[in-house]
Amino acid sequence: MVRTLVDSLTAHASQQPDRIAYRYLVTGDCDGEVQEVTYGRLARRARAVAAWLQERGLAGSRAMLLYPPGVEFVGAFLGCLAAGVVAVPGVPPQGRSQNHRALTRMKRLIADADARVILGGREVIGALEELERDLPELDGIVRVVTEDIPDDAAGSWREPGLDADSVAFLQYTSGSTSAPRGVMVTHGNLLDNERLVTERMGHTPDVIAEHGHELFVSWLPVYHDMGLIGPVLNTVHLGVTATLFSPLHFLQRPERWLTAVSRYRPHTSGAPNFAYELCLRHATPDLLDRLDLSSWKVAFNGAEPVRAATLRRFAETFGAAGFRREALYPCYGLAEATLMVTGGSVHTPPTLLEADGDGPHAGTADAAAVGCGRPGPGLTVVIADPERQEELPEGETGEIWVAGASVAKGYWRNALATRETFRAVLAGREGRFLRTGDLGFLRDGELFVTGRLKDLLVIDGRNHYPQDLELSAELAHPALRPGCTAAFSVDDGTDGERPVVVAEVAPDAAGEAEKIHDQVRSALAEAHGLAVRDVVLVHPGTIPKTSSGKIQRRATRAAYLDGTLAVLGGPTAP
Incomplete structure (x- = not known):
């Protein structure tokens, strides 16, 4: 019986120990240095980290994860889950030149989570030593370079007593309209959302076999829910292979993303809308001649407003490289629902509704509302009047409310915000709903997101x-x-x-x-x-x-x- 993702990892390590779980492009280039980790190796690393945490009595505490892009983060994250330690993914500092805003956020997260240990790479832990004078929050917190934990430590790992309601990790919200809050994602939430991602994106056994287990290519940051729950953890859930590289390497040369998709031919790869725009700016005839995007079946687009014009131009431009319009996959989700709420139908082009009105863009692809698909099995999405807390009829715009097993436990140490956001009651409906703070409407069962309530x-x-x-x-x-x-x-x-x-x-x-x-x-x-x-x-x-x-x-x-x-x-x- 699979109770946690660690159970999935253990099964895959036993059944296919030599299969590549993650491939990391060190320079962002397919012809550069490549690091690989098999399922057997990944399981050993996770158990070794877990044993180290257990031996120091840290089970039940919070561990801040501060890693540069790479595969070491995955072993540490799964190690926390295997130890019964609550993982807290964070943005690592970059020495003295690091961004002030990133440092401020890190300090806030360490204090809010009450982290007892920081896991990181050698350079990150070294950078923290330099910053110690500016970070009183580090006093008394254990810091460890997980690369220095030997594989032999895995032998003393003990399976923790976890259930579906045990908190797996804190996913801090991005703070677009408020200070970041730690969403308590349980093991049950995580498994349910991996089920939804699998179902909505068509990751069937036949599809996996057809793609030779090459399912993902991703440069998305792993400290954000889209990059973590999707490409990284759905990989472990299914026992497939993902190719990863750094967000910085993508931003430096956006064509690296498309080149990796062309080279490794995954089924699924995606990003926020801005990334598709960046690719369009670098779509030279030479690049188009070198690409083969015909294997790309799910090009997901979420985390920010999906632009109809971007979808149209991307399909038109990269159609010359084998990309199919049906691969465009707008979706909607949020950390409070673990990740995915709605997604399109695979092999079906996105739904565009022409805008009403007489403005210069009305009735054009630029102004069309973009459908973000339908909720997966077991998840309920309704549109509510946020003041009257009543369900609105189809076609009317209101606040998006969500219910289901993927909805997280609440906000860490914030009972008031948890009650306001996670405990909404809707007239005529049983159970409690998550108030997303997002505005949208339903048409023929499909969700169209129109904005933020507070904006x-x-x-x-x-x-x-x-x-x-x-x-x-x-x-x-x-x-x-x-x-x-x-x-x-x-x-x-x-x-x-x-x-x-x-x-x-x-x-x-x-x-x-x-x-x-x-x-x-x-x-x-x-x-x-x-x-x-x-x-x-x-x-x-x-x-x-x-x-x-x-x-x-x-x-x-x-x-x-x-x-x-x-x-x-x-x-x-x-």
């Missing part, structure tokens, strides 16, 4: 979704970077709330700033009937984003009000 702009009594305003702004001028625009409202004290648009543009577009301002204002007036209070153009990479790449509109608004945005040509003030 909603209410101007002159009308609701406006920031994603709609951002898309209209980005389409107004080619210098605006896709997925790098934030729309929010500010009360000017006289006319009430008015929209502000902050958009990243290339530095060489400064000469066109006036023209860009005018075109953005015109686009929002025509498409949405809005008079924009301000359009602010900022340098690339300066709009605040979460660890998963989502726009942080509240943080951008705060920076706008504080006059701290990295504005082209100088600072701005409200």
